[in-house]
Structure formats: C-alpha cells, structure tokens
Amino acid sequence: MGFKHKDILGLQDLTAEEIELLLNTADNMKEISKREIKKVPTLRGKTVVNLFFEPSTRTRTSFEIAAKRLSADTLNISASTSAVQKGETLSDTARNIEAMKPDIIVMRHAISGSHHYLAKRVSYSVINAGDGQHEHPSQGLLDMMTMREKLGTLKGIKVAIVGDITHSRVARSNIYGLTKMGAKVFLSGPPTLIPPGVERLGAVTVCGRMRDAVEDADVVMMLRIQLERQGKTLLPTMREYSRYFGLSDDVMKMAKPGVLVMHPGPMNRGVEISSETADGANSVILEQVENGVAVRMSMLYHVSGGGPTE
Amino acid sequence: MDLLIKGGRVIDPSQGLDEKLDILVVDGKIKEIGKKLTTGKGVEAIDAKGMIVSPGLIDMHVHLRDPGLEYKEDIVTGTRAAAAGGFTSVACMPNTKPVNDNKAVTSYIIAKAKAEGLVNVFPVGCITQGMKGENLAEMGDMKEAGCVAVSDDGRPVSNPELMRRALEYAKGMGIMLISHSEDLGLSADGQMNDGFTATELGLKGIPWVAEDAAIARDVFLAEFTNSPIHVAHVSTKGAVRIIRAAKARGVKVTCETGPHYFTLTEDAVRGYDSNAKMNPPLRAAEDVEAIRAGLADGTIDAIATDHAPHHMDEKDVEFVLASNGIIGLETSLPLSLVLVDDKVFDLNALITAMSLNPARILGIDRGTLAPGSVADITIIDPDAVWTVEAEKLASRSKNSPFLGKEMKGRATYTIVDGKIVFKRD
Numbered sequence: 034m035g036f037k038h039k040d041i042l043g044l045q046d047l048t049a050e051e052i053e054l055l056l057n058t059a060d061n062m063k064e065i066s067k068r069e070i071k072k073v074p075t076l077r078g079k080t081v082v083n084l085f086f087e088p089s090t091r092t093r094t095s096f097e098i099a100a101k102r103l104s105a106d107t108l109n110i111s112a113s114t115s116a117v118q119k120g121e122t123l124s125d126t127a128r129n130i131e132a133m134k135p136d137i138i139v140m141r142h143a144i145s146g147s148h149h150y151l152a153k154r155v156s157y158s159v160i161n162a163g164d165g166q167h168e169h170p171s172q173g174l175l176d177m178m179t180m181r182e183k184l185g186t187l188k189g190i191k192v193a194i195v196g197d198i199t200h201s202r203v204a205r206s207n208i209y210g211l212t213k214m215g216a217k218v219f220l221s222g223p224p225t226l227i228p229p230g231v232e233r234l235g236a237v238t239v240c241g242r243m244r245d246a247v248e249d250a251d252v253v254m255m256l257r258i259q260l261e262r263q264g265k266t267l268l269p270t271m272r273e274y275s276r277y278f279g280l281s282d283d284v285m286k287m288a289k290p291g292v293l294v295m296h297p298g299p300m301n302r303g304v305e306i307s308s309e310t311a312d313g314a315n316s317v318i319l320e321q322v323e324n325g326v327a328v329r330m331s332m333l334y335h336v337s338g339g340g341p342t343e
Numbered sequence: 344m345d346l347l348i349k350g351g352r353v354i355d356p357s358q359g360l361d362e363k364l365d366i367l368v369v370d371g372k373i374k375e376i377g378k379k380l381t382t383g384k385g386v387e388a389i390d391a392k393g394m395i396v397s398p399g400l401i402d403m404h405v406h407l408r409d410p411g412l413e414y415k416e417d418i419v420t421g422t423r424a425a426a427a428g429g430f431t432s433v434a435c436m437p438n439t440k441p442v443n444d445n446k447a448v449t450s451y452i453i454a455k456a457k458a459e460g461l462v463n464v465f466p467v468g469c470i471t472q473g474m475k476g477e478n479l480a481e482m483g484d485m486k487e488a489g490c491v492a493v494s495d496d497g498r499p500v501s502n503p504e505l506m507r508r509a510l511e512y513a514k515g516m517g518i519m520l521i522s523h524s525e526d527l528g529l530s531a532d533g534q535m536n537d538g539f540t541a542t543e544l545g546l547k548g549i550p551w552v553a554e555d556a557a558i559a560r561d562v563f564l565a566e567f568t569n570s571p572i573h574v575a576h577v578s579t580k581g582a583v584r585i586i587r588a589a590k591a592r593g594v595k596v597t598c599e600t601g602p603h604y605f606t607l608t609e610d611a612v613r614g615y616d617s618n619a620k621m622n623p624p625l626r627a628a629e630d631v632e633a634i635r636a637g638l639a640d641g642t643i644d645a646i647a648t649d650h651a652p653h654h655m656d657e658k659d660v661e662f663v664l665a666s667n668g669i670i671g672l673e674t675s676l677p678l679s680l681v682l683v684d685d686k687v688f689d690l691n692a693l694i695t696a697m698s699l700n701p702a703r704i705l706g707i708d709r710g711t712l713a714p715g716s717v718a719d720i721t722i723i724d725p726d727a728v729w730t731v732e733a734e735k736l737a738s739r740s741k742n743s744p745f746l747g748k749e750m751k752g753r754a755t756y757t758i759v760d761g762k763i764v765f766k767r768d
Contacts, residue, residue, distance in 0.1 A: 045543075123661055144661045145545035146615035165663070167545030202545060229548070230539025 036335035040152045040159040043168035044209040058331035059178050076105035079136040083109040086142045092162050096139045099329035131155050158336040166200045172297050173206030175328040179321050180252055183293055188215035193246040195221045196256030199228040203297045208235045221246035225267040243278050250288040254295040255280050255305045271304050280306045293317050345369045347382045351391025355398055356695045357711035368718040371761035391722055397694045398712050399431025399719030401701035404647035411440025416652035416739045422460040424738035426765035428672040429754030431719035432463040432709055436496040444469035444480040449488040461764040465491040470509045474498045486518045491705040494521035507564050514570035521573045522561045529553035536609040536624040549624050555581035562589045562596055573704055574598040576649050578623040580633035587642040597704050599645040602678035605634045617658045617665035618744040635687045644700045648675045652740030670738045677750035722756035
C-alpha cells in the first residue's frame with residue numbers, strides 16, 4: 034500500500050497500517066546511517082525547510098540530518114514565537130516561503146493547531162515537529178520504532194507513560210499510535226496534570242499511583258516536567274513531584290525485568306528520572322535519538338510520494 | 344407614509360394575540376389591529392399572507408464597535424445587519440474605544456444612531472469607570488443620557504464588594520445591571536470548553552464552573568441586595584439550574600442565551616475553526632440540552648446574539664491567537680425558529696424571548712403591537728430557505744460559524760417607527 038497523505042500532522046489522523054508502513058520504512062532507513070557514505074539520492078532536488086518557532090536541538094537536528102541523508106536541500110529558519118506575534122503572521126511567513134517553492138516544511142510551533150492552520154493554506158507538504166500541547170508525531174513514531182525493535186512487537190505490550198500528560202504532545206501522539214498498534218497504555222501523573230477525558234483519546238488506563246502504571250510494564254516512558262510549574266497552582270514542589278512521580282530504582286523493580294526506560298528529552302536529571310536510571314542498563318534513551326533520524330527519513334520519504342530508496 | 348399590513352398571522356404576546364389580522368400604522372404608531380381593515384389614500388399596503396407579523400425583534404446584547412473600532416463594525420453597518428436580521432432595536436455593549444462609561448460617549452452613540460442608524464440603538468453603559476473593575480461609573484448621568492442598562496461585558500467585575508455596591512447603586516438609579524458572570528481565575532488563558540475536545544486539541548479549557556461559580560455569586564449578591572440582575576449569555580447546564588432555583592425563591596434575576604449555545608457544541612471547534620471561538624465557549628451536548636430546557640420552561644428569558652464582529656485579520660490566525668466572538672444578528676431568527684420546529688417552545692414563546700422580554704428587562708417601550716405604541720414591526724417568512732454567504736451579510740465582519748449553512752426562515756420586512764427600514768427583494 035502507498036501513503037496517501039500530503040501532510041503528517043498527527044498520529045490521530047493515521048491508520049494502524051499507515052503507522053506500520055512508516056515504521057517498516059524507518060527500519061530500512063536505519064541501515065543507511067550505518068554506511069560509510071551515509072547518503073541516498075531519494076530526495077535529490079527536493080527542498081526541505083525546517084521552520085522552528087520554538088527552541089529545539091534534538092528534533093531540528095534530527096530532521097535536518099534525515100533530509101540530508103536523503104539528499105534533499107535543507108535550510109533552517111528559527112524564530113521565537115514572540116517575534117512572530119509582534120510582526121509577521123504565520124500565514125504571511127508561510128506564503129512567503131511558498132513563493133520560493135519548497136517541497137516540505139517541517140514546523141515546530143508553540144500553539145496547538147498551527148499545523149492544521151498552515152496545511153490548509155499551502156500547497157507543499159507539512160510535517161508536524163510538535164505543536165503546542167497537541168501532537169508530536171515523529172516522536173511517537175520513533176518511540177514505537179524503538180519499542181518494536183527491542184520487544185519484537187507492539188501488540189499486547191504494556192507501556193506506562195508518567196508525568197505531565199496535560200501539557201504533553203509526546204503523550205498524545207504516543208497514546209494515539211500505541212493504542213492503534215494494540216499496545217496497552219497506562220498513564221500516571223499528578224491529578225492536576227491528567228487532562229479531562231484522556232481515556233477517550235485511546236484505550237488507556239489512568240492510575241493515580243505511579244506504581245500501578247509501572248507494574249509489569251514492558252516500557253516506562255518518563256515525560257519532562259517543566260520546572261516552571263512548581264509553586265503555582267498545579268504542583269507544590271519538584272521535591273514532592275519527584276517523590277511520587279520520579280522514576281527510582283524502587284519503582285522500576287515493579288516493572289518487568291528488562292523493562293525499557295524511555296524519555297523524549299530534554300531530561301531533568303534528579304527530578305522525573307534519576308541519573309542512575311537514565312544512564313543505566315535499561316535505558317534506551319540514546320537509541321530513541323538514533324531511531325529518530327530513521328523515522329524522520331521515513332516521514333520525509335512518504336510525504337514526498339515514496340518511490341525507490343536506492 | 345402610513346402602512347397597512349394585511350393578512351399576516353399576528354403574534355403579540357403582550358396582548359395574547361395570535362390570529363390572522365391586519366395592522367394599520369399611522370404616523371409611526373400602531374393605529375388599529377383588526378380584521379379586514381381597509382386602505383385609504385396614501386397608505387402603503389403590505390401583503391403578509393403566509394407571514395408572521397411580530398412586534399419588532401430586540402437584540403439586547405450586541406457589539407456595534409462604534410466609537411473606535413469601526414474597522415470591525417459601526418453603527419451604520421451594525422444597524423443594517425440588525426435590520427436584515429429582523430431586529431428593530433439593539434442594545435449595544437460599552438466595550439468600545441473609548442469605553443462607554445460616561446455621558447459623552449453615550450450621547451455620541453445616540454446621536455449617530457439617530458442620524459445614520461437604521462434601527463433603534465439603546466446603549467449600555469459601563470458598571471465601572473474605564474471598565475477597570477475599580478470604581479463605579481456615573482450610572483445616573485448615563486441613564487439620563489439614554490443608557491438602558493450597565494454592564495462590564497467582557498471584563499467581569501471580579502471584586503465581590505464592588506459588585507454588591509454596583510447592584511445597590513444601579514437599583515437606586517433605576518437602571519438594569521447586566522452581568523457577564525465569569526470567574527477569571529478559573530477561566531484564565533482558556534481557549535474553549537474544558538473537556539475531552541480540549542484535551543484532544545491540546546487547548547486550555549474554560550471549565551463550566553468558571554461560569555457557574557460566578558453566576559452563583561452574582562445571584563446571591565442580587566438576593567442579598569434585593570436588586571434586579573440580568574445574566575448575559577448563559578451557556579451551561581449549571582447556570583440554568585442556579586437561575587431556575589433563584590427565580591423559584593423570588594430573586595429578581597433574568598437571563599439570556601445566544602443562538603449558538605442552543606445550536607452548536609464544542610465539537611464545532613474541531614479542526615481549530617476560529618469562528619467557533621467565543622466567550623463563554625461552546626459547551627457540551629448536555630449543556631445545549633439544558634439551555635433548550637431553560638428556554639422551554641422560561642428560566643431563560645431572552646435570546647440575544649452577543650453579535651461580536653471581528654476583522655478577518657483577528658480571526659484568520661492560529662486558534663489561540665484568534666479573538667473571541669461571532670456575529671449573530673443575521674442568523675439569530677432562523678436559528679431560533681429551529682426551536683419551534685424542534686418543539687422546544689412555540690412561536691409565542693419565541694417572540695416573547697426575542698421581543699417582549701428584552702423590552703421588559705431593559706424597561707423600554709417596545710416589544711408590543713398594542714394600539715398607540717411605537718410601530719416597530721418585523722414580518723417573518725418562516726419557510727424561506729436560504730444559505731448564509733459572507734458576501735451577502737450586511738455586517739462589516741463575516742466571522743460566523745454558520746457560513747455556508749442552510750437556514751430556514753428570515754425577515755421580509757423590518758419596520759421601525761412606522762418606516763420600512765428593510766425589505767427583502
């Protein structure tokens with residue numbers, strides 16, 4: 034089957050078959066990064082623009098490397114959201130870029146739904162590299178790729194996602210993707226950071242206590258907690274957050290032996306995850322980053338219409 | 344010119360009338376209602392067969408954006424939209440630029456409406472100076488200048504002590520206080536109704552309790568001060584329940600809702616449609632049901648649009664950056680007629696909610712076809728099917744979630760002071 038979408042705005046919009054196709058292609062793409070000459074001509078003559086309205090190291094670099102390994106011409110535009118709010122509108126920025134005939138825009142934006150806004154107005158492909166608190170599909174895909182690679186399947190595995198679910202686009206994309214692929218998803222976090230109706234996003238179970246989510250889990254995914262949230266209305270202190278929702282050795286013992294520890298980064302060491310755990314034997318955090326390049330190559334390839342990869 | 348409106352179904356709840364009658368209008372007043380009235384010389388006859396003839400509709404909650412924000416709407420375009428929608432009177436909210444918190448602004452609005460407006464414009468003044476929620480505005484002076492109510496619409500009075508005193512003062516001055524009841528602490532930064540759809544779209548929610556808690560406070564303050572209060576744009580199940588209970592124990596509370604609150608749910612926001620963004624936000628299906636039930640049993644007294652024109656540049660942006668509000672004057676009547684089709688209530692109740700009750704709440708001599716009263720009349724074709732098209736809307740702004748939607752029913756004549764100000768071709 035082929036990939037029919039002009040854009041990839043979120044995993045909510047994709048079927049299980051389409052997700053599987055993206056993951057299978059990513060598996061193949063991974064090998065390219067291990068060659069001496071890490072480049073194939075697949076996207077030669079295509080222009081990929083990275084338009085980042087929020088700071089990002091990992092995702093932006095990963096998309097750029099992915100595009101370059103496929104021989105696309107890439108350029109990066111960074112703008113802080115505040116500068117945009119003062120000046121040019123997103124619509125004008127998008128149309129100005131469109132006039133220069135790019136093929137794909139990879140965008141990150143602090144506002145949920147920005148990509149839907151953009152995709153409706155431009156002819157080129159839009160790939161969502163994170164929009165506000167909505168979706169982060171490439172992260173969801175690279176997480177699933179890593180789990181599938183290590184565990185052999187996504188079907189029936191138990192995944193615990195722990196932390197600030199309300200403000201997490203990573204959580205939403207993973208919930209959509211994992212539940213479509215047949216994984217069992219358990220969420221845990223402070224009651225103030227579990228959004229209403231979250232169990233309707235996919236077949237997920239919400240656990241008040243972290244250990245209930247982690248018990249017998251194949252994967253524990255820790256989310257980044259924004260340090261600014263403490264001392265306001267949502268959380269008392271990071272100390273208490275860490276005690277109840279940080280991943281310690283003790284809690285990890287509840288999970289299956291050999292549990293995969295994941296984190297989308299950037300990590301707050303000593304808050305949601307201890308250094309021992311982050312750097313320990315169960316951690317696949319750097320494999321996630323490695324797979325990120327392959328997944329993004331797959332996404333770029335499929336929105337360009339597919340075709341031979343060699 | 345005098346008018347004879349012949350053969351329409353005349354519905355006037357103020358007189359308990361609902362039958363096929365003729366109406367004779369002389370010198371801008373209702374002269375006579377009866378069967379088979381005859382025309383004399385110089386009388387224009389209007390054939391109203393198959394039409395509903397109603398006391399002129401009144402929208403007690405609109406934003407005309409004049410003075411200061413004329414790029415969105417002004418008194419000319421806003422009253423033109425009102426006339427096209429069948430409204431003979433509108434009450435305009437004070438969040439203009441400058442705000443209407445003193446006699447000078449009130450007088451400007453009244454003078455411009457008189458000179459250039461198509462329908463009656465009744466200004467609403469501010470509760471507090473500068474709409475800042477700190478000091479009471481000169482309600483007495485504004486009333487003398489022509490304000491029919493006071494409201495800090497859009498900027499709720501947060502300080503409960505100030506709200507208490509405002510209710511006492513407004514009561515003493517004999518002017519209605521209209522409350523935009525919202526707890527800003529609970530609604531802060533919210534973009535749409537709090538709930539599953541907000542979770543799905545990754546948008547911060549405005550919970551129903553932000554509205555309910557504020558209405559409960561305001562109803563208690565009205566009860567405590569024994570003052571009348573009118574609650575604007577009620578949108579939640581709980582709000583209806585609170586107001587129903589308050590009315591039952593004798594609190595002098597009235598309220599309104601907008602057509603969008605009994606027509607659309609939060610689902611309309613899916614796809615990040617900024618024309619579905621307003622405050623209060625579109626709520627859940629159970630709220631829509633409760634609003635309809637509130638209209639059915641009279642808990643909700645009036646239908647008012649909260650007509651809120653915004654320029655395309657303020658709406659055609661990312662959802663979070665888009666301004667709150669939608670236009671409503673030209674779609675209110677057909678959307679409300681759906682309630683009759685759905686048997687929520689009958690035409691008498693509809694006209695009560697869109698004419699008689701707004702007149703009574705604001706204390707204006709309108710909303711009736713009784714002989715001797717001002718001839719403000721709306722003639723309605725309840726069966727006309729039409730499509731909402733941006734280019735055909737009279738309002739300067741086009742921010743409606745109903746663009747492209749099919750409507751049934753619309754005004755064919757709008758008559759103000761005995762003059763035809765709108766006639767549909």
